[in-house]
Amino acid sequence: MAILSGQRLTAARLAALLPVSGPWTDYGTPTTIWTASGSNPTIGNGSIVARYQLLGGAASKTCAFRIKINPGSTTTFGRGTYSFLLPFDIADEQTAxxxxxxxxAATQFGGSAWLQSARTIHSVALSSGTLWSPTVPAPWSQNDRAEISGIYERA
Structure with missing residues (x-):
């Protein structure tokens, strides 16, 4: 369908032009989503939600993702810098x-995630370049929250 000169752009016409995106889908397990360079963290009674959506349908190479980590009272934070699993291999290095x-402390820290190879976010860094770890950007504890999200081209 095309919008011809003189036609009014309605919601129905716009929807017909846009590709249909797939549903948000969970992926991975808590032990594969969040790992560390030393010993791995364990989520315990906290929660990890990792979801993706293919923008434009199942055949699309464009993938939106979101990882949310909410530590609980029995979460352990491991040792070393953190890595995170993506739902699909990436086509090329990208950031999120x-x-x-x-x-x-009611404080938020922004940063960038480096989608470096295969299905892995190899590092998440503050603007200073310091990588996330059990003590960065602040000592992780119960009721803190971490979220990584972005859109990338899958291989």
Missing amino acids: SAIFRDNS
């Missing part, structure tokens, strides 16, 4: 956005 909320 990240935010960490230190609940005890």
Whole structure:
């Protein structure tokens, strides 16, 4: 369908022009989504939600993703810098956005995630370049929140 000169653009006509996106779909498990370079964290009674959506339908190479981590009282934070799993291999190195909320101090820290190879976010860094770890951007604890989200081209 095309919009011809003189035609009014309505919601129905616009929807007919846009590709249909797939549903938001969960992926991975807590032990594969969040890992560390030393010993891995364990989510315990906290929660990890990792979801993706293919923008434009199942055959699309454009993937939106979101990872949310909410530590609980039995979460352990491992050792070393953190990595995160993506739903699909990436076509090329890209960046995404990240935010960490230190609940005890009511402070938020923004950063960038580096989608480096295969299905992995190899590092999440603050604007200073310091990588996320059990003590960065602040000591992680119960009721803090971390979120990484973005859109990337899958291989």
